[in-house]
Amino acid sequence: MADDRPIGIFDSGIGGLTVLKELHLRFPDEELVYLGDTARVPYGSKSKETVVRYTRNNIDFLEAEGVKLVVVACNTASAYALPELKDHQSPPVVGVIQGGVEAAAKLTGGRIGVIGTEATIISNVYQQALARLSPGVSVKARACPMFVPLVEEGWVDNDIARAVAHRYLSDLRGEVDTLVLGCTHYPMLKGTIKQTLGEGTRLIDSAEETANMVGQKLDRLGMRASSKEKPPKVRFYVTDSPKRSMEVARRMLGQIDIQEAEYVDII
Amino acid sequence: MADDRPIGIFDSGIGGLTVLKELHLRFPDEELVYLGDTARVPYGSKSKETVVRYTRNNIDFLEAEGVKLVVVACNTASAYALPELKDHQSPPVVGVIQGGVEAAAKLTGGRIGVIGTEATIISNVYQQALARLSPGVSVKARACPMFVPLVEEGWVDNDIARAVAHRYLSDLRGEVDTLVLGCTHYPMLKGTIKQTLGEGTRLIDSAEETANMVGQKLDRLGMRASSKEKPPKVRFYVTDSPKRSMEVARRMLGQIDIQEAEYVDII
Numbered sequence: 001m002a003d004d005r006p007i008g009i010f011d012s013g014i015g016g017l018t019v020l021k022e023l024h025l026r027f028p029d030e031e032l033v034y035l036g037d038t039a040r041v042p043y044g045s046k047s048k049e050t051v052v053r054y055t056r057n058n059i060d061f062l063e064a065e066g067v068k069l070v071v072v073a074c075n076t077a078s079a080y081a082l083p084e085l086k087d088h089q090s091p092p093v094v095g096v097i098q099g100g101v102e103a104a105a106k107l108t109g110g111r112i113g114v115i116g117t118e119a120t121i122i123s124n125v126y127q128q129a130l131a132r133l134s135p136g137v138s139v140k141a142r143a144c145p146m147f148v149p150l151v152e153e154g155w156v157d158n159d160i161a162r163a164v165a166h167r168y169l170s171d172l173r174g175e176v177d178t179l180v181l182g183c184t185h186y187p188m189l190k191g192t193i194k195q196t197l198g199e200g201t202r203l204i205d206s207a208e209e210t211a212n213m214v215g216q217k218l219d220r221l222g223m224r225a226s227s228k229e230k231p232p233k234v235r236f237y238v239t240d241s242p243k244r245s246m247e248v249a250r251r252m253l254g255q256i257d258i259q260e261a262e263y264v265d266i267i
Numbered sequence: 268m269a270d271d272r273p274i275g276i277f278d279s280g281i282g283g284l285t286v287l288k289e290l291h292l293r294f295p296d297e298e299l300v301y302l303g304d305t306a307r308v309p310y311g312s313k314s315k316e317t318v319v320r321y322t323r324n325n326i327d328f329l330e331a332e333g334v335k336l337v338v339v340a341c342n343t344a345s346a347y348a349l350p351e352l353k354d355h356q357s358p359p360v361v362g363v364i365q366g367g368v369e370a371a372a373k374l375t376g377g378r379i380g381v382i383g384t385e386a387t388i389i390s391n392v393y394q395q396a397l398a399r400l401s402p403g404v405s406v407k408a409r410a411c412p413m414f415v416p417l418v419e420e421g422w423v424d425n426d427i428a429r430a431v432a433h434r435y436l437s438d439l440r441g442e443v444d445t446l447v448l449g450c451t452h453y454p455m456l457k458g459t460i461k462q463t464l465g466e467g468t469r470l471i472d473s474a475e476e477t478a479n480m481v482g483q484k485l486d487r488l489g490m491r492a493s494s495k496e497k498p499p500k501v502r503f504y505v506t507d508s509p510k511r512s513m514e515v516a517r518r519m520l521g522q523i524d525i526q527e528a529e530y531v532d533i534i
Contacts, residue, residue, distance in 0.1 A: 038312075040306075040307065045305075046306060050306050146413075146416055149412065159430060160430050160434065240317050
């Protein structure tokens with residue numbers, strides 16, 4: 001029995017499109033519905049209570065769209081809200097943290113770094129999850145608040161991006177063998193981060209790891225979509241600035257077929 | 268007849284405290300009530316409709332606090348919402364744009380620069396106001412989206428701040444004689460901006476100019492407060508993260524006596 005209901009994905013803004021892209025490439029038969037909460041971006045500087053409330057709003061919207069599964073493609077929301085949503089089992093929810101943590105625990109030589117927004121790092125969620133999975137491991141966590149504005153400005157490999165990466169990360173060079181990119185924007189800075197830390201450091205991209213987890217969950221729940229001749233068009237909703245969001249989405253998603261961004265009032 | 272009702276001030280976040288500070292120093296007898304809409308910051312990347320809605324919320328809150336006058340200490344809100352609030356005459360409203368525009372029109376040798384968030388620059392409000400006041404003047408406007416994150420990171424005079432200022436502004440060196448700082452965060456970057464543009468360029472700080480306008484308005488309306496032995500304590504409300512907001516406020520306001528930040532739910 002195939003399940004052709006869509007998969008819902010949300011992020012505070014457009015960073016979560018890195019996760020959508022990975023899902024689309026990996027599971028081309030699945031219909032995807034994306035919600036970018038661009039009116040309330042960023043979540044990374046907000047309190048836990050606020051982020052939990054926004055997350056519930058977003059899941060309610062996607063549920064009303066008839067999704068079979070929700071991907072919380074935002075590290076801050078995954079860190080703060082997933083533990084609060086344990087009672088919320090319909091639809092099932094996948095965050096962006098567990099996949100990266102499991103991959104890091106598997107690959108590491110014992111010294112892991114984690115970078116993210118201030119809220120993600122303060123929440124301690126990565127540090128605790130890694131300590132649970134690999135008790136003896138050392139974890140260095142670091143907030144990198146300027147990385148999201150850099151990516152949104154499109155400055156991912158110029159002198160300023162390199163100077164910012166150097167300031168945040170140069171003292172981790174040689175100190176970590178694996179670095180978890182704990183924010184969905186950060187894969188855009190992979191090259192610059194790699195240059196700062198040296199080729200010997202493995203970067204864990206949570207978009208890839210999250211796609212793995214979604215595949216496993218769909219199989220376990222018997223929820224895979226039927227095969228299609230061509231991938232269904234992506235549905236794209238935002239809570240503000242549809243025009244600009246669409247420009248960014250086209251740049252990030254390349255050839256993927258996506259509907260015009262549609263404004264929704266969920267606030 | 269003295270009017271001892273407070274003056275209300277709001278901003279999308281904490282940048283507007285530069286305006287509060289100036290008002291406090293200039294008018295120490297006035298009681299000040301500040302609202303930082305930290306749950307919905309930043310306004311600079313949001314659409315006009317959203318910014319107008321948020322502005323109405325904020326003014327309603329301050330009105331319920333019994334203020335005699337509202338200062339919209341946010342350039343984006345002043346640009347988008349003030350024209351929509353012309354019907355809203357109780358309490359009277361002062362924005363942060365008019366003062367800077369008038370000062371620039373008076374001082375310029377004919378070549379004015381304006382910098383601000385993307386929303387402020389796209390709104391064209393500075394450009395239009397300057398063209399109205401000084402018809403022959405040339406105006407170069409430039410969005411500087413990385414300046415607010417720099418100030419919030421506390422990087423106001425390091426190598427990265429200089430590199431960002433250089434990238435945004437170096438081609439204006441020698442091209443403008445007067446630069447309007449069209450965002451309440453930017454006065455913190457004055458030194459770096461001055462270095463980039465050269466000593467010959469005058470910077471217009473809208474916090475100072477707005478305080479001038481408030482003084483004139485209070486006189487015109489007969490609304491000055493009675494003299495006091497010491498300045499009333501500042502009342503400080505935020506829509507999120509009171510603890511962090513308080514830390515930033517203490518850093519920005521120095522010796523000014525301010526109440527603990529109090530969380531308010533106005534959303």
